[in-house]
Amino acid sequence: MTILEDVVRWFTSPAHWSGPDGITTRLLEHVQLSAESVLIGAVIALPIGIVLGHYGRFGAAAINISNVGRAIPSFALLVLAFQIFGLGDAPIIIALTALAIPPMVTNSYVAMREVDPDVKDAARGMGYRELAQVLRVELPLAVPLVMAGVRTSAVQVVATATLAALIAGGGFGRYIIDGLAQFDYTKLMAGAILVAALALATEFSLAAVERLLVPRGIRLLGASAAKRVTFKAA
Amino acid sequence: MTGGLFLDYVDPWINWDWVSRHVSLILTSLLAHVELTVITVAVALVIALPIGVIAQRQPAFRAAALTLFGVFYTIPSIALFALLIPYTGLSTLTGEIGLVAYALLILTRNVIVGLDAVPADVRDAADGMGYRAFARLVRVELPLALPAIFAGVRIATVTTIGLITITAVIGLDSLGQLILTGLTDGVHTPLVVGTVLSVAFAFVADLALAAGERVAVPWARPA
Amino acid sequence: MNWKARPAVLALVLAAAMTVVACGSSPSTGGSKGTITIAGFKFTEGSVLAELYGQALQHAGYTVNFKINLGSREIVAPAIKSGQVDLYIGYAATDLEYYNGGLGEASGDVTATTAKLNLRLQPLQLEALTPSAAVDQNAFAMTKANAQKYNATKLSDLAPIGSQLVLGAGPECPTRPFCQPGLEKTYGIKFKSFKALDTDGPLTRAALANNSIQVGLVFSSDADLQKLNLVVLKDDKQLENADNVVPIIRSKVATGDVKAVLNRISANLTTDELITMNGQVQLYGQDADTVAAAFLQQHKFFGG
Numbered sequence: 053m054t055i056l057e058d059v060v061r062w063f064t065s066p067a068h069w070s071g072p073d074g075i076t077t078r079l080l081e082h083v084q085l086s087a088e089s090v091l092i093g094a095v096i097a098l099p100i101g102i103v104l105g106h107y108g109r110f111g112a113a114a115i116n117i118s119n120v121g122r123a124i125p126s127f128a129l130l131v132l133a134f135q136i137f138g139l140g141d142a143p144i145i146i147a148l149t150a151l152a153i154p155p156m157v158t159n160s161y162v163a164m165r166e167v168d169p170d171v172k173d174a175a176r177g178m179g180y181r182e183l184a185q186v187l188r189v190e191l192p193l194a195v196p197l198v199m200a201g202v203r204t205s206a207v208q209v210v211a212t213a214t215l216a217a218l219i220a221g222g223g224f225g226r227y228i229i230d231g232l233a234q235f236d237y238t239k240l241m242a243g244a245i246l247v248a249a250l251a252l253a254t255e256f257s258l259a260a261v262e263r264l265l266v267p268r269g270i271r272l273l274g275a276s277a278a279k280r281v282t283f284k285a286a
Numbered sequence: 287m288t289g290g291l292f293l294d295y296v297d298p299w300i301n302w303d304w305v306s307r308h309v310s311l312i313l314t315s316l317l318a319h320v321e322l323t324v325i326t327v328a329v330a331l332v333i334a335l336p337i338g339v340i341a342q343r344q345p346a347f348r349a350a351a352l353t354l355f356g357v358f359y360t361i362p363s364i365a366l367f368a369l370l371i372p373y374t375g376l377s378t379l380t381g382e383i384g385l386v387a388y389a390l391l392i393l394t395r396n397v398i399v400g401l402d403a404v405p406a407d408v409r410d411a412a413d414g415m416g417y418r419a420f421a422r423l424v425r426v427e428l429p430l431a432l433p434a435i436f437a438g439v440r441i442a443t444v445t446t447i448g449l450i451t452i453t454a455v456i457g458l459d460s461l462g463q464l465i466l467t468g469l470t471d472g473v474h475t476p477l478v479v480g481t482v483l484s485v486a487f488a489f490v491a492d493l494a495l496a497a498g499e500r501v502a503v504p505w506a507r508p509a
Numbered sequence: 510m511n512w513k514a515r516p517a518v519l520a521l522v523l524a525a526a527m528t529v530v531a532c533g534s535s536p537s538t539g540g541s542k543g544t545i546t547i548a549g550f551k552f553t554e555g556s557v558l559a560e561l562y563g564q565a566l567q568h569a570g571y572t573v574n575f576k577i578n579l580g581s582r583e584i585v586a587p588a589i590k591s592g593q594v595d596l597y598i599g600y601a602a603t604d605l606e607y608y609n610g611g612l613g614e615a616s617g618d619v620t621a622t623t624a625k626l627n628l629r630l631q632p633l634q635l636e637a638l639t640p641s642a643a644v645d646q647n648a649f650a651m652t653k654a655n656a657q658k659y660n661a662t663k664l665s666d667l668a669p670i671g672s673q674l675v676l677g678a679g680p681e682c683p684t685r686p687f688c689q690p691g692l693e694k695t696y697g698i699k700f701k702s703f704k705a706l707d708t709d710g711p712l713t714r715a716a717l718a719n720n721s722i723q724v725g726l727v728f729s730s731d732a733d734l735q736k737l738n739l740v741v742l743k744d745d746k747q748l749e750n751a752d753n754v755v756p757i758i759r760s761k762v763a764t765g766d767v768k769a770v771l772n773r774i775s776a777n778l779t780t781d782e783l784i785t786m787n788g789q790v791q792l793y794g795q796d797a798d799t800v801a802a803a804f805l806q807q808h809k810f811f812g813g
């Protein structure tokens with residue numbers, strides 16, 4: 053298949069690795085946009101989900117925020133961000149952060165709810181006060197599912213950051229959008245492969261982090277993040 | 287295309303005059319969106335049911351199927367469409383293949399979960415009553431798995447409705463075209479109309495499916 | 510509402526919607542001289558021109574199928590070659606360079622350019638009619654502030670300072686002979702970098718406004734350039750060639766009557782009027798079809 057040969061040639065050409073449109077630059081742009089959005093989103097979403105889950109309040113809202121978020125087209129969020137905030141990285145990050153929040157709220161809420169009430173009682177009985185109980189007993193048990201939420205958000209942000217090329221954003225999406233406009237199917241495929249690889253790498257590396265963060269005892273019990281609330285925005 | 291900064295004309299977020307002049311465009315986009323959704327979920331379900339059944343019985347196949355579909359799910363949609371374009375062109379088929387690929391993970395997983403949840407005693411009882419394997423599947427296990435399957439269909443439908451807007455970038459007709467028009471023409475109204483209708487459609491579809499579930503599975507508590 | 514009724518209501522709403530769509534897209538009444546499908550490029554002026562020439566044919570008694578916003582030339586040209594559309598309104602020089610594979614045959618001479626275009630079109634059973642005086646070509650603009658800062662009034666002024674400037678245009682610009690490669694070849698301008706935005710759209714305008722690009726691609730018949738404080742740099746070395754508006758039509762459809770109708774519109778269309786029509790759509794939110802209809806009525810083309 054000649055197009056695959058062309059794509060291999062595209063990847064092996066050193067010109068495509070350097071410069072403002074090179075793979076290295078685009079990779080850094082994509083990762084930077086995504087990481088910043090997920091981090092800011094986590095700072096907002098995790099405390100909300102954890103606190104709500106600990107107290108068991110506003111559960112319907114915490115769960116439904118993902119249902120609502122799932123229904124909003126991510127593409128529209130980016131265009132809206134451009135029309136309100138203009139051109140640049142900041143509007144993109146605003147849109148991506150908004151996208152990152154729902155899965156993290158829902159998953160961390162569910163994570164805290166899943167903590168065995170007996171464990172919470174035991175902790176209270178042992179004299180843990182509220183904050184200490186959350187930090188030292190509940191959170192470690194909730195971590196797998198919380199991380200699963202972060203992982204879900206991260207993959208969706210990486211995917212949507214690809215679309216940011218439509219509002220003049222950088223990143224690997226550039227190769228796809230430019231490839232379409234230039235009818236350069238080699239660039240198009242190369243970009244698609246890079247985006248897919250980055251998304252899969254994000255998923256697998258964060259899954260590995262998730263496994264590392266699971267307390268040894270839980271890991272031995274074979275607990276899984278099967279209760280993860282999934283989300284596909286792009 | 288329009289610039290964005292006019293001194294004497296401020297573009298409202300919804301220009302009802304524009305809406306009234308473009309009713310047929312809006313309806314065509316909506317109809318295309320509905321059509322694409324129905325085809326995607328139907329095709330994905332037809333594929334996911336047999337695969338889910340087999341996967342639920344064979345652990346090795348289960349792992350393989352879920353991993354493969356999981357990989358599809360993780361690949362961003364625009365990238366998946368882009369990978370298909372050199373082979374299937376800028377066509378509806380490209381969009382449909384990609385969209386079906388995404389729905390497969392959700393539906394297959396829910397078929398598996400649904401079948402897993404069938405109590406062993408019920409299966410034994412069915413065997414005892416003389417049901418052969420296929421009959422047992424169709425007349426006992428799948429009906430019991432329906433709540434989980436419906437849940438999957440609901441999530442897959444809402445997800446698909448959102449993803450279809452992206453197909454506008456590869457030239458397909460849908461509410462996403464209205465959103466794209468808002469971007470390329472620098473106007474708010476098509477963006478707002480496209481987004482609102484997309485969310486509304488997702489909401490209505492979810493409600494309709496929930497209602498359908500109450501009809502089909504009267505004995506189960508709706509999810 | 511009874512939950513059983515909800516799905517029925519949904520079905521009713523969908524059925525109603527489908528009926529409205531079906532009625533809205535039914536063809537016009539019979540007694541026509543034939544059907545012609547006209548395609549329009551995917552930008553404001555493309556829609557205006559397609560509506561203008563298409564409505565003229567409608568008035569002359571033809572049934573016209575409009576394919577507005579079909580896409581760029583890469584989509585429209587194959588469509589007319591394969592007979593899916595019969596007619597589109599192109600631009601002499603750009604179309605010539607498209608059909609000759611970028612040989613550089615186009616020039617500022619519209620007659621010569623159109624003749625060469627017809628040579629290329631003939632084997633495809635297409636032809637270009639008489640070009641209009643109305644012109645729309647690629648133009649490169651800077652903000653007034655930057656033009657003053659860099660003391661630039663014409664494109665050749667940019668040659669010595671190219672390395673300080675970022676060029677912004679649609680993603681196809683680095684591969685189009687009248688865009689970035691042309692600026693480098695004809696003017697010797699090597700830009701600091703290129704930013705992929707959109708073809709003469711809101712992204713380009715926003716980028717010019719916030720100075721993330723210093724030179725942006727616009728179209729010379731844009732109506733909002735003055736309002737946005739943009740100055741078009743003069744194309745002193747004639748990079749942009751005779752991009753006169755010219756209908757390109759399938760020979761099978763090009764009867765004497767059809768050609769007469771189309772040529773009459775071309776003969777009466779000026780660049781200023783094109784700018785005005787574009788302005789009505791871009792600045793005042795009017796529709797291309799309304800604006801085109803008004804033009805036809807104003808010029809009393811069809812006794813009305």
